[in-house]
Amino acid sequence: MAGDRPNVLIIGGGFAGVFAARRLKRANVSVTLLDRGTSHVFQPLLYQCATGLLSEGDIASPLRHLLRRCRNLRVFLGEASDIDVAAKTVTARRFDGSTFDIDYDYLILAAGARQSYHGNEQFEQFAPGMKTVDDALAIRRKIISSFEIAETLPTPALRKPWLTFVISGGGPTGVEIAGQIRELAIRALSKEFDSMDPAEAQVILVHGGERVLESFHPSLSGKAQKTLDKLGVTTVLGRHVTDVQRDHVITTDKKTKATEQIDTHTVLWTAGVEAVPFAGAVAEATGVTPARGGTIPVGPDLRVAGHENIFVVGDVMSLDKLPGVAEVAMQSGHHAAVLISRVVDGKAKADSPFKYRDLGTAAYISRYHALLESGPLRLSGFLGWLGWGGIHIFFLAGSRNRVWTLASWASTIIGGSRGERAITYGDPETARRPYP
Structure with a gap:
């Protein structure tokens, strides 16, 4: 250069x-x-990596390869x-x-x-967020190993804390991963366990607002809620998660300040950045x-x-x-x-103001059910799902990633299973204590 x-x-x-x-x-x-990191990560699909639908390679493109045509550029790690x-x-x-x-x-x-844990950084130990590939793989480990541990336990009462998944935050990421965990349980894993029924899994979505997906029009938010209800996701509105421990969380009502304990070994945090x-x-x-x-x-x-x-x-x-x-x-x-x-x-207009063009917002709820809002256009259900898929494939970096992502989606729709369920234990210290 x-x-x-x-x-x-x-x-x-x-x-x-x-x-x-x-x-x-x-x-x-x-x-x-x-x-x-060494890769550009397509964060909108991290939750699908976390729930076994996509591999980390499907949503991550090496920066050096992605920008290889930028001859005036060098990449530093x-x-x-x-x-x-x-x-x-x-x-x-x-x-x-x-x-x-x-x-x-x-x-x-x-x-x-x-x-963001809003000043409660101690929550991170037991409630990982989802902003990186490492986060997604850690969450996958927690989810998959929870089902595996439950398989070894003899009674529903003993299995319940392992099959209770609490998600803090009812925005797009929280709603998407709640729906995916429930779909994983009732579809992909439904016939793969012998001692227990994965459908016993309870997914609890805790949100401090009055409705999920508050950034969407109320009509779309309402349709998302109906889809979550049909899936079997329990939605708790008007409450915040105020304490997170290894085997339980505490939620607090915003108005009455009444508290409730939920026994669980898997808490996921999507409440703010x-x-x-x-x-x-x-x-x-x-x-x-x-x-x-x-x-x-x-x-x-x-x-x-x-x-x-x-x-x-x-x-x-x-x-x-x-x-x-x-x-x-x-x-x-x-x-x-x-x-x-x-x-x-040396051209003029070097201080032109930034003008944001709103291309719309989309959120995936479950198979064949998604939301898409762009100006006056509001789609839900199957049409929303098609629109959501088209947008994500268009912006996904790299032709290889687009092809493999489409192939993974098609395989899941046709066969019902999810092939990306391998779990990693990360660093040596984590490998010594691999379970949630």
């Missing part, structure tokens, strides 16, 4: 980072993409830990603990978000006050106030209450790259 080109550093290989890198491939710049805005340097941490510095002329912060820790370092270095969830306020053109060369995009930015969805990340990453290209080329 030419040494006299401006250096653009992109932090994060998610939707925002990838779309920014692709837009800059013909720009007169040198691009460095820094990510703590590491995690951003500190920033010096005066020196225009970001410090990154390697996996062996050592650090290295990356110089930049322009910075695009696209580091994304992590699961927050910015990654590096966002705090950027906020401190640039002198801005973080917004809700640690996100960084930006101007209409996605720049940080007082720092014309720093752009914040995707889930880590705070602008006009935009939702934390993939479409916002894609479009904002692309927009930041366009502005940098214009500045480098």
